Amino acid sequence: MTKESTTAGVTPARVWRPFTVLTRLFGRPASAAGTSIVLIFLLMALIGPWIAPYGVNEQIPSETRQAPSPDHWFGTDHLGRDVFSRVLFGARDILLLAGLGTFLAVLAGTAIGLLSGYRGGTFDEALMRVFDSLLAIPALLLALLLLGVVGPARNALLIVIVFVYTPIVARVARSVVLSVKSKGFVQAARMRGESETWIIFREILPSAFPTLTVEGALRFSYAIFLIAALGFLGIGVQPPNPNWGLMVAEAREHVFQTPWALWMPALAISVLVIGVNLMADGLRRVLRVPGA
Amino acid sequence: MIPALSVEDLTVKYRNGPGPVTAVREVSLEIQPGEVHGLVGESGSGKTTLALAVMRHLPEQAVITSGSIRVDGQELIGLSPERLRPIWGSQIAMVPQDPLSALNPTLRIGKQLSERFEALSRSDARDKAIELLEMVQIADPARVARSYPHQISGGMQQRVMIAMALSAEPKLLILDEPTTGLDSTTEAVVLDLIRELMRARQTATLYVSHSLGVIAQFADRLTVLYASELVEHGSKMDLFENPLHPYTCGLLDSVPRLGENKREIQLRSIEGRIPSLEDLPSACVFAPRCPVVIDICQETRPALEGAGATRQVRCYRWEETRAGEIDPRQPPAPPPLERPTIAETALQIENLEVRYDQPRSLAEWLRRSPRQSVRAVDNVRLTIRKGETLGLVGESGSGKTSLAQAVVGLVDSAEGRVELFGAELPTQIKHRDRETLSRLQMVMQNPDEALNPYLTVGQSLSRPLALLRGIHSEEEVRRLLEGVRLPPEYADRYPAQLSAGEKQRVAIARAFAAMPGLVLLDEPVSSLDVSVQASILNLLNRLQTEHGTSLLLISHDISVVGYMSETVGVLYLGQLMELAPSENLFDPPYHPYTEALLSAIPLLDPKATQERVRLRGGIPSSLEPPSGCPFHTRCPRFIGDICIEQTPPWQEDKTGKRIFCHIPVSDLRREQGQVFAMRKRE
Numbered sequence: 020m021t022k023e024s025t026t027a028g029v030t031p032a033r034v035w036r037p038f039t040v041l042t043r044l045f046g047r048p049a050s051a052a053g054t055s056i057v058l059i060f061l062l063m064a065l066i067g068p069w070i071a072p073y074g075v076n077e078q079i080p081s082e083t084r085q086a087p088s089p090d091h092w093f094g095t096d097h098l099g100r101d102v103f104s105r106v107l108f109g110a111r112d113i114l115l116l117a118g119l120g121t122f123l124a125v126l127a128g129t130a131i132g133l134l135s136g137y138r139g140g141t142f143d144e145a146l147m148r149v150f151d152s153l154l155a156i157p158a159l160l161l162a163l164l165l166l167g168v169v170g171p172a173r174n175a176l177l178i179v180i181v182f183v184y185t186p187i188v189a190r191v192a193r194s195v196v197l198s199v200k201s202k203g204f205v206q207a208a209r210m211r212g213e214s215e216t217w218i219i220f221r222e223i224l225p226s227a228f229p230t231l232t233v234e235g236a237l238r239f240s241y242a243i244f245l246i247a248a249l250g251f252l253g254i255g256v257q258p259p260n261p262n263w264g265l266m267v268a269e270a271r272e273h274v275f276q277t278p279w280a281l282w283m284p285a286l287a288i289s290v291l292v293i294g295v296n297l298m299a300d301g302l303r304r305v306l307r308v309p310g311a
Numbered sequence: 312m313i314p315a316l317s318v319e320d321l322t323v324k325y326r327n328g329p330g331p332v333t334a335v336r337e338v339s340l341e342i343q344p345g346e347v348h349g350l351v352g353e354s355g356s357g358k359t360t361l362a363l364a365v366m367r368h369l370p371e372q373a374v375i376t377s378g379s380i381r382v383d384g385q386e387l388i389g390l391s392p393e394r395l396r397p398i399w400g401s402q403i404a405m406v407p408q409d410p411l412s413a414l415n416p417t418l419r420i421g422k423q424l425s426e427r428f429e430a431l432s433r434s435d436a437r438d439k440a441i442e443l444l445e446m447v448q449i450a451d452p453a454r455v456a457r458s459y460p461h462q463i464s465g466g467m468q469q470r471v472m473i474a475m476a477l478s479a480e481p482k483l484l485i486l487d488e489p490t491t492g493l494d495s496t497t498e499a500v501v502l503d504l505i506r507e508l509m510r511a512r513q514t515a516t517l518y519v520s521h522s523l524g525v526i527a528q529f530a531d532r533l534t535v536l537y538a539s540e541l542v543e544h545g546s547k548m549d550l551f552e553n554p555l556h557p558y559t560c561g562l563l564d565s566v567p568r569l570g571e572n573k574r575e576i577q578l579r580s581i582e583g584r585i586p587s588l589e590d591l592p593s594a595c596v597f598a599p600r601c602p603v604v605i606d607i608c609q610e611t612r613p614a615l616e617g618a619g620a621t622r623q624v625r626c627y628r629w630e631e632t633r634a635g636e637i638d639p640r641q642p643p644a645p646p647p648l649e650r651p652t653i654a655e656t657a658l659q660i661e662n663l664e665v666r667y668d669q670p671r672s673l674a675e676w677l678r679r680s681p682r683q684s685v686r687a688v689d690n691v692r693l694t695i696r697k698g699e700t701l702g703l704v705g706e707s708g709s710g711k712t713s714l715a716q717a718v719v720g721l722v723d724s725a726e727g728r729v730e731l732f733g734a735e736l737p738t739q740i741k742h743r744d745r746e747t748l749s750r751l752q753m754v755m756q757n758p759d760e761a762l763n764p765y766l767t768v769g770q771s772l773s774r775p776l777a778l779l780r781g782i783h784s785e786e787e788v789r790r791l792l793e794g795v796r797l798p799p800e801y802a803d804r805y806p807a808q809l810s811a812g813e814k815q816r817v818a819i820a821r822a823f824a825a826m827p828g829l830v831l832l833d834e835p836v837s838s839l840d841v842s843v844q845a846s847i848l849n850l851l852n853r854l855q856t857e858h859g860t861s862l863l864l865i866s867h868d869i870s871v872v873g874y875m876s877e878t879v880g881v882l883y884l885g886q887l888m889e890l891a892p893s894e895n896l897f898d899p900p901y902h903p904y905t906e907a908l909l910s911a912i913p914l915l916d917p918k919a920t921q922e923r924v925r926l927r928g929g930i931p932s933s934l935e936p937p938s939g940c941p942f943h944t945r946c947p948r949f950i951g952d953i954c955i956e957q958t959p960p961w962q963e964d965k966t967g968k969r970i971f972c973h974i975p976v977s978d979l980r981r982e983q984g985q986v987f988a989m990r991k992r993e
Contacts, residue, residue: 031764031807202760203756203757203762204761204771206721206755207761207821208774209740210748211748211825212743212745212748213774221766222763225764225765226765308764
């Protein structure tokens with residue numbers, strides 16, 4: 020009884036308005052914090068290069084190994100590069116790579132998962148077993164293997180992310196299809212002779228959308244991590260690129276002289292990942308559509 | 312005498328929305344020792360909240376804002392959880408609706424029962440547990456005690472719950488829809504048991520139910536709740552014979568009674584919808600749906616007035632009702648138009664069979680052992696004539712849904728011949744053309760899943776119009792909505808904004824959009840509230856007469872099927888047991904299974920008489936269906952080896968009733984009496 024009345028005013032159309040989603044995300048402290056963090060990092064990625072006080076690889080020989088100060092907010096590293104500027108520059112790189120990679124993985128995974136789940140049968144069974152075996156290999160190991168094949172180009176990172184995350188997204192999309200496919204409205208669509216495309220994309224996909232959005236946000240945070248980890252291992256991107264993982268790796272040798280050069284990019288990684296996770300959790304609540 | 316339960320002016324509010332919401336408003340009731348008190352109401356009426364409040368077991372957001380609850384003279388309100396704990400179990404016990412979720416899945420039944428006797432030694436406690444199981448008439452108590460909850464049937468689980476509740480000899484027993492989840496033949500056995508135990512132990516009982524039939528058979532007194540408000544209260548006879556509140560009248564009129572048919576009696580549905588608790592009418596809560604509403608009903612809240620020594624009613628006009636000056640009943644639906652019987656066949660099913668193959672394990676696959684399969688529908692033949700309604704009745708697992716799905720082409724593994732208006736239907740839906748699709752539509756069981764939550768009602772309705780009739784007009788969508796009595800602005804609403812009854816109307820409109828010749832209805836009213844059921848049944852009858860549509864109606868409720876249909880088929884384990892014209896369905900000879908079904912239905916008339924035919928055990932697994940006659944394992948008229956070894960013949964009696972049984976119809980007729988007798992209403 021109370022369930023019906025609390026959901027009565029909310030409609031799918033309203034749930035999907037971006038502005039509504041944003042205001043509702045700010046309705047809870049945790050998801051508001053997460054969303055703010057993500058928005059700040061997005062802003063950094065957009066205008067970072069213009070507001071950065073120093074160039075990305077600008078070395079000031081007289082000011083090496085300086086502790087954080089009003090001149091150098093995050094200090095300088097052993098080569099005299101401004102850490103704050105490098106973190107700013109790095110944001111664009113990592114957000115673009117992780118964002119684009121996740122987006123492509125969600126696109127591919129959704130298409131594969133929806134089709135395979137709806138059609139079922141032997142093909143579906145076989146594909147899922149292949150995906151299962153891919154999922155059994157740790158993501159980092161898989162990425163290393165792939166990079167070994169493709170070579171350490173920057174675009175290779177994109178391919179790696181898509182390849183690693185597509186099976187995971189496909190499984191999630193498929194599980195939604197399986198729960199929706201036997202529902203009355205899908206059967207009704209079959210009984211009036213709708214095409215398979217219509218059924219998959221108009222009847223089933225909307226029900227999968229909230230789950231996929233949340234899954235996408237989670238994948239995004241893992242992708243950031245993966246890129247940073249690969250950078251740290253020195254694969255994927257090469258110096259002097261301001262990849263946060265690479266920056267941590269470079270600063271590691273000088274950790275006793277310039278600890279801030281290690282902390283700051285590491286802090287950026289963790290704050291962003293926490294922010295994305297909090298936002299994903301908020302999205303899960305916000306996108307819940309009554310009756311779906 | 313101290314009443315076993317006395318509730319005074321109890322008000323319960325929920326605080327989870329923007330403001331507090333009243334779920335129970337100033338309700339009082341009293342139960343004497345040995346009395347069974349029925350609590351009737353639809354969803355949202357507050358009956359479960361009231362039952363939980365009596366247990367002092369309300370969810371966290373619910374607050375008792377005023378009133379008093381005394382069990383055997385002891386005030387429960389204000390007691391701390393520590394003080395309440397000894398009262399639960401020893402003073403008050405509850406049997407919940409879903410026994411499986413109330414039993415601990417990781418402990419054996421015996422262990423769970425013997426845990427209640429901490430004071431006893433382990434072996435004594437075990438003996439006590441077995442004794443309890445014997446008390447609830449479990450045939451093999453030692454085996455059941457060793458089982459885990461999921462290993463025993465639903466009826467058995469519910470008996471264990473009853474044993475548990477009674478183990479401490481409580482002063483007050485609360486039964487919250489204890490048989491709602493059970494099949495009707497199992498329900499009858501469990502109800503018998505409860506009745507016997509109540510009679511023997513004189514335990515005061517609060518029986519919460521939405522089913523008027525169960526209350527009519529069980530309760531001594533009853534209380535009717537509507538939208539948080541106690542509307543009428545009195546002895547069972549008074550309320551069933553002379554209801555004084557318009558809502559009570561409406562409830563009694565809105566269910567078809569066993570043996571009634573649409574040709575003789577028109578259901579009176581309560582129009583409108585149950586108000587949401589956030590938005591209750593300020594004066595009389597029933598005023599918006601009341602047929603005898605006057606100005607004062609919308610201005611001030613009526614008081615609960617005494618209408619006799621033990622009777623109360625909350626209505627301004629009860630005296631006029633009692634004197635017969637006004638008629639508080641809802642207007643009846645217009646009787647269906649007489650149609651000439653057309654001999655043309657709408658649907659003909661020959662030897663239909665549906666199998667579901669069970670998955671094989673890797674070992675079985677390697678050994679090449681044959682696949683096991685469940686035969687959900689077996690050798691079914693049916694004919695539906697044009698404009699006629701054929702009803703199929705069966706318990707869960709009888710294959711009724713599989714049969715419907717096979718006809719519409721949604722199962723892959725159907726075999727047999729199905730003809731629709733003389734043309735053979737391809738088994739699978741993808742091989743059927745537009746023309747065929749438009750002639751055959753179905754209304755699904757669950758209205759909550761029948762509509763896509765992301766499409767508006769208008770979008771849902773326009774698709775079949777566009778695809779099957781080539782019409783792209785908003786006008787036609789509005790006409791469809793009007794056909795199911797929904798206002799045109801509903802076209803822009805989403806399913807979440809509709810009540811369950813309204814969703815079902817939209818689903819029906821969608822099925823009729825294609826102008827089909829045959830519509831399959833899978834349990835169209837079973838998930839709806841009683842007051843809404845009648846309006847859906849009336850709607851279906853009206854649409855049928857308007858369009859001359861044939862209907863195949865599937866339900867577990869033999870009263871509904873008997874009311875709606877011209878012909879009724881009784882399914883058991885995927886096979887037809889009986890096929891009878893509805894006017895003869897309720898008279899002997901019956902198939903022994905039909906006899907048991909008719910005897911299991913709690914009749915809606917406290918003065919009715921009913922034969923007591925009870926079935927042993929549960930429905931056998933359809934993985935290994937019994938040989939010969941599928942019903943022989945439970946048949947009370949079992950006649951010997953012939954039932955086990957040979958498939959029974961179809962026998963026809965002179966009224967056109969066809970029975971699938973070895974016993975000759977003449978013998979059945981001689982041995983069987985009328986299973987039930989109930990006064991007809993006008």
